[in-house]
Amino acid sequence: xxxxxxxxxxxxxxxxxxxxxxxxxxxxxxxxxxxxxxxxxxxxxxxxxxxxxxxxxxxxxxxxxxxxxxxxxxxxxxxxxxxxxxxxxxxxxxxxxxxxxxxxxxxxxxxxxxxxxxxxxxxxxxxxxxxxxxxxxxxxxxxxxxxxxxxxxxxxxxxxxxxxxxxxxxxxxxxxxxxxxxxxxxxxxxxxxxxxxxxxxxxxxxxxxxxxxxxxxxxxxxxxxxxxxxxxxxxxxxxxxxxxxxxxxxxxxxxxxxxxxxxxxxxxxxxxxxxxxxxxxxxxxxxxxxxxxxxxxxxxxxxxxxxxxxxxxxxxxxxxxxxxxxxxxxxxxxxxxxxxxxxxxxxxxxxxxxxxxxxxxxxxxxxxxxxxxxxxxxxxxxx
Amino acid sequence: xxxxxxxxxxxxxxxxxxxxxxxxxxxxxxxxxxxxxxxxxxxxxxxxxxxxxxxxxxxxxxxxxxxxxxxxxxxxxxxxxxxxxxxxxxxxxxxxxxxxxxxxxxxxxxxxxxxxxxxxxxxxxxxxxxxxxxxxxxxxxxxxxxxxxxxxxxxxxxxxxxxxxxxxxxxxxxxxxxxxxxxxxxxxxxxxxxxxxxxxxxxxxxxxxxxxxxxxxxxxxxxxxxxxxxxxxxxxxxxxxxxxxxxxxxxxxxxxxxxxxxxxxxxxxxxxxxxxxxxxxxxxxxxxxxxxxxxxxxxxxxxxxxxxxxxxxxxxxxxxxxxxxxxxxxxxxxxxxxxxxxxxxxxxxxxxxxxxxxxxxxxxxxxxxxxxxxxxxxxxxxxxxxxxxxxxxxxxxxxxxxxxxxxxxxxxxxxxxxxxxxxxxxxxxxxxxxxxxxxxxxxxxxxxxxxxxxxxxxxxxxxxxxxxxxxxxxxxxxxxxxxxxxxxxxxxxxxxxxxxxxxxxxxxxxxxxxxxxxxxxxxxxxxxxxxxxxxxxx
Numbered sequence: 064x065x066x067x068x069x070x071x072x073x074x075x076x077x078x079x080x081x082x083x084x085x086x087x088x089x090x091x092x093x094x095x096x097x098x099x100x101x102x103x104x105x106x107x108x109x110x111x112x113x114x115x116x117x118x119x120x121x122x123x124x125x126x127x128x129x130x131x132x133x134x135x136x137x138x139x140x141x142x143x144x145x146x147x148x149x150x151x152x153x154x155x156x157x158x159x160x161x162x163x164x165x166x167x168x169x170x171x172x173x174x175x176x177x178x179x180x181x182x183x184x185x186x187x188x189x190x191x192x193x194x195x196x197x198x199x200x201x202x203x204x205x206x207x208x209x210x211x212x213x214x215x216x217x218x219x220x221x222x223x224x225x226x227x228x229x230x231x232x233x234x235x236x237x238x239x240x241x242x243x244x245x246x247x248x249x250x251x252x253x254x255x256x257x258x259x260x261x262x263x264x265x266x267x268x269x270x271x272x273x274x275x276x277x278x279x280x281x282x283x284x285x286x287x288x289x290x291x292x293x294x295x296x297x298x299x300x301x302x303x304x305x306x307x308x309x310x311x312x313x314x315x316x317x318x319x320x321x322x323x324x325x326x327x328x329x330x331x332x333x334x335x336x337x338x339x340x341x342x343x344x345x346x347x348x349x350x351x352x353x354x355x356x357x358x359x360x361x362x363x364x365x366x367x368x369x370x371x372x373x374x375x376x377x378x379x380x381x382x383x384x385x386x387x388x389x390x391x392x393x394x395x396x397x398x399x400x401x402x403x404x405x406x407x408x409x410x411x412x413x414x415x416x417x418x419x420x421x422x423x424x425x426x427x428x429x430x431x432x433x434x435x436x437x438x439x440x441x442x443x444x445x446x
Numbered sequence: 447x448x449x450x451x452x453x454x455x456x457x458x459x460x461x462x463x464x465x466x467x468x469x470x471x472x473x474x475x476x477x478x479x480x481x482x483x484x485x486x487x488x489x490x491x492x493x494x495x496x497x498x499x500x501x502x503x504x505x506x507x508x509x510x511x512x513x514x515x516x517x518x519x520x521x522x523x524x525x526x527x528x529x530x531x532x533x534x535x536x537x538x539x540x541x542x543x544x545x546x547x548x549x550x551x552x553x554x555x556x557x558x559x560x561x562x563x564x565x566x567x568x569x570x571x572x573x574x575x576x577x578x579x580x581x582x583x584x585x586x587x588x589x590x591x592x593x594x595x596x597x598x599x600x601x602x603x604x605x606x607x608x609x610x611x612x613x614x615x616x617x618x619x620x621x622x623x624x625x626x627x628x629x630x631x632x633x634x635x636x637x638x639x640x641x642x643x644x645x646x647x648x649x650x651x652x653x654x655x656x657x658x659x660x661x662x663x664x665x666x667x668x669x670x671x672x673x674x675x676x677x678x679x680x681x682x683x684x685x686x687x688x689x690x691x692x693x694x695x696x697x698x699x700x701x702x703x704x705x706x707x708x709x710x711x712x713x714x715x716x717x718x719x720x721x722x723x724x725x726x727x728x729x730x731x732x733x734x735x736x737x738x739x740x741x742x743x744x745x746x747x748x749x750x751x752x753x754x755x756x757x758x759x760x761x762x763x764x765x766x767x768x769x770x771x772x773x774x775x776x777x778x779x780x781x782x783x784x785x786x787x788x789x790x791x792x793x794x795x796x797x798x799x800x801x802x803x804x805x806x807x808x809x810x811x812x813x814x815x816x817x818x819x820x821x822x823x824x825x826x827x828x829x830x831x832x833x834x835x836x837x838x839x840x841x842x843x844x845x846x847x848x849x850x851x852x853x854x855x856x857x858x859x860x861x862x863x864x865x866x867x868x869x870x871x872x873x874x875x876x877x878x879x880x881x882x883x884x885x886x887x888x889x890x891x892x893x894x895x896x897x898x899x900x901x902x903x904x905x906x907x908x909x910x911x912x913x914x915x916x917x918x919x920x921x922x923x924x925x926x927x928x929x930x931x932x933x934x935x936x937x938x939x940x941x942x943x944x945x946x947x948x949x950x951x952x953x954x955x956x957x958x959x960x961x962x963x964x965x966x967x968x969x970x971x972x973x974x975x976x977x978x979x980x981x982x983x984x
Contacts, residue, residue, distance in 0.1 A: 123572030126527060130568045134560030136534040141557040144549025144625070151538030151545075152928035158539050159938045162532050163945055169524035170949055177956055219792060221624045223542045224929050308622035400550045401620070401627040408554055415561035419569075422592075426569055429580050444575050 067406035073305035073396075075405040079142045080382070080395045082412060084375050086138055090131035091248070091371060092364045097125040099252015101168065101195020102245070105188050107256055107267045112436055114188060115176060115445065119434045120259035122172060122446045127423060129168075141408050145311060145398040146383055149223050150205075153215050156229035157201050164197035176446050195252070196245065203244025206374055207237030210323065211294055212386030217312060226387055236289055243282040247367060250275035250347060254363040258356040261433050269351050276348035276363075283340055283370060296322025296377075297384040297392060305396045314397065316389035323377040333376045339369030467935040468540040468927045471942065475532050476909070477902055478946050482526035484901050487601055487648050488655025488690070489519045490594035493574075495682055497590050501583045506968055511675055512590070513578075514965035515659065520575060521956050525949060527568070532942070540935075544916050544926035551617045551628045552607055559603035567596025601651070602644050609640025612912060613708045614920050619812055621791035626920065639704050643908070646697035649690045650904065653864050654897035656687025657890075660871060662961055664890035667881060672964050680880060684871035691864040698861060699755060706756035706764060709918060711774075712911040714767045715847045716854045717752055718742045722766040726753025732855070735847040740768065767844055774817065775840035781818030784811035785828050816920040823924040842922075845913045853906040860900035867893055 070078075100107075100121050108114030121128075140147040151158050167190040175187035211234070214226040253272025257265050300315045307313065327333050343366025350359040378384070380395040399405060439445040493512055500508030534556065538545050545553075570592035577586050616633030617626045628634060660683045663676035705713040713719075718735040719727065720742070729752040733745030756764045765773075790804035791797075820839040821828040831839070867890065874880045880887070912918060916926040 123576035124569075126571055127565065127569030129527075129531075130560060130565045133531060133534050133564060134557065136538075137553065137557035137560045139553075140537065140545065140549055141553030144546055144553055147538040147549060147553070148542040148545035148928075151535055152540070152542035152930070155539055155928070155930060155934060156937070158535060159941060162535065163941060165531055166528040166945060166949070169528040170952070173520060173524040174952060174956060177959075221546055222929070223546065308620070310623050400553070401623075403631065404550050404554055404628050407628075407631050408557060411554075411558050411561055415558075415565075419561070419565045422566070423569055426573055429573060429577060429585075444578055 067403050070406060070409075071306060072402045072405075075402065075409065076305065076395050076399050078409060079399060079405055080375070080379070082409075083139065083143065083382075084372060086131060086135040088368050088371050090128075090135055091367045092251075094125065094128035094131055095199075095248045095367060096251045096255035096360075097121045097128050097168075098195040098199050099248040099250070100255060101191045101252070102199065102249055103252050103256065103268065103271055104191050104195070107253075107264055107271060109263070111181070111184060112439065113264050114184075115439050116260055116264055116434050116436065117256065118172060118175065118191070119439060119445050120256060123430050124427070125168070125172065127426065129165075132165075138408070138412075142400050142405060143382065143393075143398055144400060145221070145309070145393050149213070149215050149225075149383055149393065150209075152223060153213055153225040153227070154205055154208075154232070155225075157205060157232055161198045161201050164194050166194075167191065168194035172446050195248075199245045199248045200241045203241035204232055204237045206244070207240030208232050208234075209383060210240070210290060210374065210378070211236060212297065212318070212384040212389070212392075214387045215383075215385050215391070216388040217385075217391040219312070221310070221312070236286075236294060239282065239286055239289060243279065243286055243370070246275050246278035246282055247344075247370060250279050250344065251360075251363045251367060254347060254351070254356075254360040257351065258360050259434055261435070272351045272359075273348055276344050276351065276366075279344040279366065279370075280341060280348070283337075283344065287337065290323055290377075291321065294323065295320050296325070297381055297389060298322045298325065299380070299394065303394070303396050307397065309397050309399050309401070311391050311393055311397045314390060314394075316384070316392050318389055326376055326379055336369050336372040336376050339365055340373055341366075341369070343367070343369050462932060462936075464930055464932060464935065465924050465927045467932060467939065468930070469923065471540060471935065471939050472536065473910075474939065474946075475529065475536060475942055477905060478950075479526065479529040479533055480901060480905055481898060481950075482522050482529065483601070484647075484651035484654040484897065485522050485658060486519070486526050486597050487651030488653070489515060489522070489658065490590075490597050491652065492655050492659060492682060492686060493519060494587075494590045494594040495686070496679075497587050501587050507674055507678065510965050510968040511679060513968065514675065515679070516574065517960055518658075518662075518957060521953060521960060523571065525953055528949075529946070540928050540930070541916070541926050542928040544921060547625050547921050547926070548614075548617075548917055549625070551610060551614075551626060551634060554628070554631070555603045555607040555610075555634070559600055559607075563596050563599035563603060565596075566592050567600060570596065598648055601648050605644040605647055606635060606637065606640045608908075609637045609643050610634055611915075611917050612643070612908070613637060613639035613704075614917050619815065621788055621808070622797070624792075626917075639701075639708060642697055642700045642704055646694060646701055647904075649693040649697060650897070650901055652690035653687055653694055653868075654901060656683040656690060656868065657864065657893055657897045659683035660687065660867075660890045661894035664887035665961075666964070668884060668887050668891070673881075675965055677875075677880065680871060681875050684868055684875050688865070688868035688872050691861070691868050695858075695861050695865060698858070702755050703758060709912070710765055711767070711770050711843055712845065712850070712907075713756060714765065714770060715845045715850045715911060716907065718745070718847055718851045719752070719764065719766045720768055722763060722769045723752075725757070725763045726750045726760045727756065727764045728752055729755070730851075733851075735851045737844075737847055767847070771840050771844060774843040775836060777814045777817040778820060778836050778839055780811045781814035781816065782821075782828050782831070783807055784813075784815040785818040787811070788815065813919075816915070816917070816922065819925045820914065820922045822922070842914045845911050850907060850911045853903040853910070857900045857903040857907060860896045860903075863893070863896060864900075 100117060104114060104117050108117040171187045171191040171194060175184055216224045216226065218224065250272055253268045253275055256268035257272060260268065295318045297316055297318055300317045303314045343362050346362035347359050347366060350362055381392055382395060382398060383393040385391045493516055496508050496515065497512040500512060570589045573581065573589040574593055577589055581589065615637050616630035617628050620627045659679050663679040666672045666676040702713065718730050718733060720740050728747040728749045730742060731746045731748055733742035735742045752764060753760060784807065787804040787807035791800050794800040818828040820842055821831045821835060824835040824838060825831045870886055874883050874886060914922050914924065916923045
């Protein structure tokens, strides 16, 4: 017996679609607050000491959190190779901007406080702001473009051609999604700062967090409305074999208004995702001033979970529609790795993801508690 | 012998086309990333060793050493992380056809690297720096081990991926999906090329860290500063470094042996071996390889040595470049047959409808299809290639011989220097005469840059020497790149160059400042973990 055939190709593809969501949500829920804290750094911290406190709330954990992104890249490569190939080559300049901004973070955290100079530290503070703001914005802009369809074509040998440019990405709907992403991660970063700091920094974080949570609710509603009114969805016309070979050219796709809402009509339980998006953000807004800091962070995570899930569910089974050659759109049924690779990767994920969850929780437990000024002045290990 | 293709000037400057620029960017970012990785690999282990001694004996000096070398580790580590993110996404950005064509196999080790290794390393590195006062001694030691294990496992998975590029096993082409798909994952995992390259590469990292610790400690001794810390650091680094330096050479030799099996052209180019020699072949110690005349000038040969390295026998022949070019030409012709048969697969509505003769032709010639793709550099459809283009494509399988020839000799030369340096330090360190040997200390300071030069040269031998293939024999680099534009690529190359240049200047200055500042005073001694009678007297 061949072990990997215990699970059908179709099942594995659905599992890997879910895992794709898990990785994106894992990234947004963990490194998301690091990005949010980066954005808030120059505002939440007014003095040098306050800024060091802000940086040191994430100093010991951001590196591990960022691995969600790296793992996301690797897992998309392994499980959805066409998605990896089309999206990153298509969004080339946008990806470059993300990478350039993300490069600033590790060095910014590590190098900022190694010299006393105020100018040196001020420059790094703004570099860390860029390292938080730019990726947050572009990730959202990218999602906004994916929802509208991306201008790529596939040759008969599945070579990829991209017809758009960088500035084409910056359309109104995509920018709306970008702002939603910024607001959502700023809310998340604030919730983290409220949990990990005290005094004026926590006070400012509460204020920024309230604005960001409100903005998240409004922008998410506006995004949903705009998606309904102005963005055509995609649907597969005719039959597609969910167990068929991964060749995106073997199907027909049509563009239809409202198609991105069809899944909710067919499966009303999916409405739980947008509902959680709203409830999470509203809950975080209500909880921010209550002193229940852990609850606020969890509600903010819930909002992230709901918002990202709702994008995935709206599009299912599409993962990257093509606006210029709809038939070449990448879907769950024709853009995955082989049956065997999906199975092997599932086994590896099944073994290691729980282990990662265990030791990550342990690390957070060790680092539990608020960061105070004395943590920075004593010991000499702080950033 | 194939006649030299007309109009093909081997020595002409590279054109600024998409493939060349994509390669330039990849080389730039990979070589830069590889400035930081070897030190991380080795220093993480040295930190674990030093901290183990501290925890076992309770001697504060070892904790001070761990913290001091840990500070330097951190300055280096962040740039490795920052530039590693770029590597993770660059395959998709610049090599989209590659990503589609081999993602089914190549993506898996990268993802497992994240799951098994990088998560461990990155999660615990925070505790290494921030956990000194929050963890028990054992807890902190375990964190340090996790960082060392994580970074070394990380290298394992990256080299399994890379080993597959050098020697693609366990996969075959699927005409339905137009890509390579895995059929034997264990073959990919236990690819002996990958295993050899892993041990060779991490050993080189250990040598790098040992030379780093040795050089800086030697500088302290010459200046008469931090004598206790420097002497102990030298003892650890020299013994660890000697073992590693020997391992680098042995595994490098093993790599050469495997190359004679799987990458004959790379080996022939490294040796500048144009003609097949009667066994056992001689080794060209130095010479000036000439791509135009296809010979070496002023060559000095050592009889027998090449035959021994390449085949471990005195009777087996090693094929020369010219013979290999002839063979490549045969495989290109065979690949065209496969390519032709593949078109019938693509035209057929279902697998059953493919003409049986095409199925047979693909089964027979499918392994050579990558060779037909070499022609896509000259002609859209390989089946329309002229005789001249086929001859040209066959010559393209020869990497730039002088580059490989010299990069290899630089790498090997430094490898032997490192063995000698480490051996000398082990001896004087054991005799306790180290402070009476200032010339040796000066040599260690002077040797500081050598492992980095060797590592970069090694990358050039391995990856530049793989050209014209991105996947050896399967996918040529010319066919692997994304359909980007030249201005876009120039923009990102300029961008990466600018960011990376600024960062390396900052890094070097912070590193030098931290070295000049030296170790920071630490608290007093603590109780040893070991019973007192097992702790040796200082």
